[in-house]
Amino acid sequence: MFDAAVAAGIAAFLNHPDHDEDQIVAVLREQGVADWLAERLVTYLPIVYGRFLLRGCTFDPDIVEGDARRPLDGDPVYRAAHARAQRPTRLELEQIGLRSAEVNAVNQMHDSKLEDLVFSATHLAAPLPPAEPGDGGVPSPVERFAELLAGHGLATGQDEHGWYAGELRFGASLITHPAPRVLGQLDFAVQHPALAVDRLVESVAAHGDTWQASIDRGTAMFAECSLHVLLAALVDRAAHTDQVEWERYEHPSGPFDVCVGPQVSFFAQDIPPAGDAFGAVLTALHAVPLSRQAHGLRVFLCYQNGRLITNEVLLDNEPCPAGMATVPEQRDDLPQQMAAFRIFAMLVPA
Incomplete structure (x- = not known):
């Protein structure tokens, strides 16, 4: 805890x-x-x-x-x-x-x-105050992860290797960053036999006035942008149809079904849909060999005054230069000084 x-x-x-x-x-x-x-x-x-x-x-x-x-x-x-x-x-x-x-x-x-x-x-020199029930204002991210899974009908448990829900093993941790306000990065990790990597990590960061607020916001962001994609791709494809979209993707290594989560916007709510940018990344992946296993793909882009300042395209936790090369350095269609968006997807062998 x-x-x-x-x-x-x-x-x-x-x-x-x-x-x-x-x-x-x-x-x-x-x-x-x-x-x-x-x-x-x-x-x-x-x-x-x-x-x-x-x-x-x-x-x-x-x-x-x-x-x-x-x-x-x-x-x-x-x-x-x-x-x-x-x-x-x-x-x-x-x-x-x-x-x-x-x-x-x-x-x-x-x-x-x-x-x-x-x-x-x-x-x-003086006794410590008596311990009280609960987490003391700093929730455990892995326990929050377990609560999310239980809320979606999965039975979770713990053994000597950590937390699990059926074949899905999972964990989460807090990484701190110096900032004027509290800034917590939550790393949500999953392991599953279908994955191309031993451990797939989805990271989210959230400011708050307290650790409780930061962890709550980070957990909510993960639930919005990543959780349903992971569950649909790894646990039950027929579930979560109102939170994800599936599309066919032809790749030289063989066909994949791509499970895409919602676009999550930051700093502004009227950011144009990023379908073209995401599609360009998928096209670029034709040059990247893919095993016949499930792959995680995260795209996070941030622009300041229309100029690219953060270009994050991760394939199975690692930077994907082919995908990053497709991202435009300048966007004149963004609404204000700072604009960013994030999309998470899983590529599942068809």
Whole structure:
């Protein structure tokens, strides 16, 4: 549940390296994170990153709050933070791990081997606020994905490999970006035997005043532009006929049926239909070998004052130069200063 919350906590540390812990808690509160969760993130993240730096030492598994002693890994927020800290970046270790009291203690020692050091339980100056039910203001994207699938009649579950719905395996994660407002990128990933790649990823990004708002908007955007295409192409072709369109596509590798989702517009609502631009991309794919499996195709174009500033044509997660070459550098038919659109499609062997 707290995978996205940990990402938000890491972002608060990295975006405010000069803040002390109380100030970082305040930042998280401003971003809509509940007090009990913000306090845990700011307490646990330096511990887990510090202990990654001090691999080889022995640590007491408990934490002491006043007269109460409890195991650290009994807290799901700690477990999520610990799991994330096992794949750290150098910047995270420098800006979070070096805040650890245990790291500071080792830095003051001389001629000590890490494997000889044994640390007692972590003591907190003040008890953490009691944990409350729910996600604390930072929803888990993968749980949102599961809710979307359940809402479309799919039975979801979890095993040792992650989430699944029949043959469809799925996941989702939050990637944070520095911005004046909260900016979350949600990566929704699917795996299926019919896919040409092991893992197909659909990314959406959304601003918000809080992490809740950003994740809600990103999830809604994914549901609008990508979800029905994935389900129609991989789960039930007869379903979702009111949200997708199918068209025949002749390719040198063999015929495909193309499942196309709606055009989603950004910055302006009166952007002309992008059928010609999308058709030009499909024509360009004649020069690209395609296996007889299902392929994902995303087109995202952004223009400023009619001039192309973002040209994203992705085939199976990777840039497609042939498709990108078809995109016009200048568009004089766009309605205002900024205009962008996004189309997602799946090519399914006929």
